Amino acid sequence: MPEKYVIGIDIGGTNLRVALISGRGEVIRKIKEPSRVNVLESLQRAVESLFSDDVKGIGIGVAGLVDRKEGVVLCSPNLHDVEGVKFKESLGKQFPVPVLVENDANAAAFGEKWIGAGKEFNSFVLLTLGTGIGSGIIYKGMLADFAAEIGHMSINADGEKCPCGN
Structure with missing residues (x-):
């Protein structure tokens, strides 16, 4: 085959x-x-x-x-x-x-659960650091059905504008 x-x-x-x-x-x-x-x-x-x-x-x-x-x-x-x-x-x-x-980040978390550092864990959070910051969550062995967009949070309402306009 x-x-x-x-x-x-x-x-x-x-x-x-x-x-x-x-x-x-x-x-x-x-x-x-x-x-x-x-x-x-x-x-x-x-x-x-x-x-x-x-x-x-x-x-x-x-x-x-x-x-x-x-x-x-x-x-x-x-x-x-x-x-x-x-x-x-x-x-x-x-x-x-x-x-x-x-x-x-969800795709990366899924990959780590399948064949990477997360395969031995039932629940974990994966962080991606690149042009932006993101995270994917595996909870009870499954990909959580939401992206934890930690890189897209307002820390200071009067701070620098995000490329999205916020």
Whole structure:
């Protein structure tokens, strides 16, 4: 039986990372490019270069509030270019596999629970530190159905404005 793969995508404030990953979680091949160019176009090219009949799904992690059902980023304080982009619909038309769009910190927490530092723990919080700050929560062995957007809190109401306007 041939090995099955997935394509994992991390859309960050600085870089777009795309990887072909085995069913055991091993990175087989990866691509990295700046994310400040046409993200959807770059993403489609990268996925096309990794795609084969053995790929069974595509997962996208992106900072911000995500509509999972529609596969759209509703709000991303540090990545305004991805807001409203129909990732699920666009990639679903091009590649005949399920496409999942998730908050990046939630995706990272899920990955740590599956094959990383969190696999031995029933509940934990994962922090992401990059262009922004985020967190994902695993509670009682399951991904909590909310992103703990700790990097998007007002500390000082009269302080510096966030890129989102708050």
